[in-house]
Amino acid sequence: MNTRKLLRNVSLESGLLLIGIPVFLWTMIPLYHMFLFAISPKDAAFSGQLWPTNPTLRNFEIVFQQKHHFLYNFWLQMWNSLWISSATAVITLMVASAAAFAISRLRMKGGRLVMNFALFTYFIPAAFLAVPMYKTMTIYRLQGSDLSLILAMVTIASPYAIWILRQASDKLPVELDEAALIDGASPFQLFRLVYIPLMVPSLIAVGTYALLLAWNEYLYAFLLLQSEKTLTLPVALGNFLSADDSPWELLMTAGFIYALPPAAIYYAFRRYMSSGLTAGAVKG
Amino acid sequence: MTATSIETARRDTTRRARSSQGLSKEAWGRIFVTPYVLIFLSLVVFPVGYAFWLARDPQLYVELAKDPVFLRTAINTLIFLLVAINVKMMVALFLSGFFTHKRWWVKVLAVLFVLPWAVPSIPTIISMRFMLNPEWGVINQLIFKLTTEDGPNWLNDPTLALSLSMVVHIWKSLPFWTLILLAGRLAIPLELYEAASVDGAGPWHRFRFITWPSMRTLYVTCTLLSMIFTVGDFNSVYLLTGGGPADLTHVLATLGIRYLRLDQVGLAMATIVVALPFVLPLVFFMMKRLSR
């Protein structure tokens, strides 16, 4: 009995490793190649070596101290990215969770219609809506402001967010709402005190989605933002494509650094991911 | 609980809610949904309508069809959607199961795993391009060291180049879909699994009878959505192959951007309208699914 259990454990562990190792390699090899550029002296990375002969942190120093023409506003642009993507995530979560709550829990009339219309947003791929969106923002006199980009990103992120949140909230037991309403809670209190806490894993997934959508947005960002001081970093990185001979090692370094904040944010919130629903269900 | 009893319970609570509060549940629902409706009206309806207006001239479609790369582009787009997305979603479904395991190293791996999604496209895809360079790129250098034979001229073969674009696409967006499916899995009440393991069900049975039924809608809809999102993905192709060799790996998105670069907004928009036959059934199918 015990040996069988042990055997099963061993086979489970080795099975997990058998998946984990390829996943690790698949994820890390391209990132490692970028990192290789980041720690190589100028031009050295083009020799096809697996480890540079003279590794250096000089590129990081140059990027951190903004000492290249393309990166003079690195920190400011990093901040812009962070502000715009956080704002996108927060607004998307507010708009989408409210809408999902109305559709799924309050079962408002026409909720299904709203859902269907929301998904209609994806009828035309976002990349193609760029020019019309610019026109729209000009009409609203928002062109050039960070608000225009935030709103555009919220528009693109919301339908999917609403849909995911609705999916998850449909799974919550109806009794929860009833109990709360009988206790005399208003739908708003129900939303804030019962619904939101139970939705945490999905909110994190959706929040990360909205955050990263805005974090890496390129097309809308360069169309809607105007001055170099308001650009987000991915647009600024486009400068490296502007001529045939760029400092590629700095591009890779900056790109590598740029990936860390969202990973950190995700890491910080990740522990809530497995807790949300299961914990709530026990409480309920 | 049956549908009718839910219905009755709902009506009951509504009545009670209305009597205790000033506002009906219905009114609250409308308030909650208003922010989104406003966004939808101002930032979706108008731009989409405008896009159609820009693409209204039938002559544009004649011109588009005359572009010699157009047919190939349409086929490439279809292949990209069918192959890349299905492979990606199946892997994502599989990996979402993997990431539910509670091990310290799985947690670490999960954080590393989101990195591809977090890195901006420009440096990453350029770096991959450098990796694939047949003369001095890391991959072919390695192949040469191991076999003393030349590696393939990766991006010069249309099939290989398009496949590699798909690999790049999968690499970049796999984390996102895995995460969504993971959230879906975590929403399945644990009791179901506990009950199943008491019954002695194996992993396949657990998947077949518990996981899949509760994930199916999510999975299928995610697949459809991913296809729709991908119609507009131009980075994976544009930055890796640029549509080359000889414009044989273009997708509709890269073709559209090419028109935009020549100030042929009408043609760029017409490319979208042509893309609609790809998107339309997906959207239709999706809306139908959701209405069930």
Place this chain on the structure above:
Amino acid sequence: MRRAIAAAAALAIALSAGQALAQEKLTVLWVKGFYKSEDDALYAAIKAYETKNPGVKIELSQYAVQDMIPKSVAALDAGAPPDIAYSDTYDVQVAGKWAFDGKLEDLTDLITPMKDRFEAVALSTAFLYNDKAKKKSYYAFPIKQQTLHIQYWKDMLAQAGFKESDIPGTWKEYWSFWCEKVQPASRKATGQRTYGIGSPMGVESTDSFQSFLSWVDAYNVKLVDDSGKLLVDDPKVKAGLVNALRDYTEVYTKGCSPPSSTTWKDPDNNVAFHNRTTVMTHNYTISIAAKWLDDANNEQLTAEQRAAGRKAYDELIATSGFPKKPDGSPMVYRTAVKVGVIFQDSKNKARAKDFLKFMLEEANLRPYVEGALGRWFPVTKESQKSAFWQADKHRKAVYDQFTAGTTPFEFTKNYKFTILNNENVWAKAMNRVVNEKVSVDKAVDELIARIKEVAG
């Protein structure tokens, strides 16, 4: 939440309105410079203008070159174009079309008085046809120009056992020298798989068509006449195209250009040259040499790296023009003159013209052009005589090429050639030959058919 958005929107509107009231605003859309010195020169000119005109506030937006056109197109379409706009890509992709569609402001009044200051060929590329007004006029303004140069590693050449004086000056011999003599000798001497020539052939690159069209020039082929009419039905044109395509693709089929060159984008021939995969390459601008000069001046690099940059620029890399054409006459270089525009719908056209006049003054334009370390050649006669172009042998070579006489691109006469270039029918014809093994003759027939379809 909704209120917050509304309030923010109101605030944004109020702020922008407030600014507009305080000062006269001029919006300038200008491509981001590759070097700091370029942008510094632009900022200095803007500042000088603002000092001279205290009531004017210049609002500058800068983007990477590949974003400039989508951005301009979106702004134009929204009816809110900048007052004045310049990008290195306008000439090759949109200026001709914009002029044809009547979207540009006629600058004749501004340019005529300063006409004598500009080089004639350069100015002629700003003289564009407006189909609405049915006339040709100055619908754009020239800023700088570029042409095709040869770059090679002198030390690799020496390592292969050749002197610079061994390089032949005649067409056929010249290409076979790099391919059949230098390449095998270099491989033998270094033990590395080096290639004699880096020949850009990628569809998604401008290098490939700019290079190829010089081969077309070498065979004296004229694809359009001055009124923009196609001349491709002339059997001599076809014969010339066949020769050009055969010569260009033979380098690859003989294995003298790296296998990846069929998929090269613009940076790739530079990269292959810098890491010494190729001994020689042709490139539109001297960006290859200028990179090493930039390294030499870059204080962020280590002393050795700077010394290496200095050495490469001063000693190891050579810049040169082309050999004689196949018919024995000297090569005439095709110049791409970079132009900017003022739009019909620009709000503040009068001020834009005034600023343009100021910008085109010698004192403001020259530092901007020279800020690029020799990548761009001036369009004014006086700037061309500047000591800058005699300062070292790379620049001197550029100077010699330009003063030997230049010829403009087809798209200045028939804007539809911008479509052909963007589609890169030229690189596609090369790919037909080298990858799909179609005969040169057939590839040229297809090429001509496509030219007629698009530009006929």
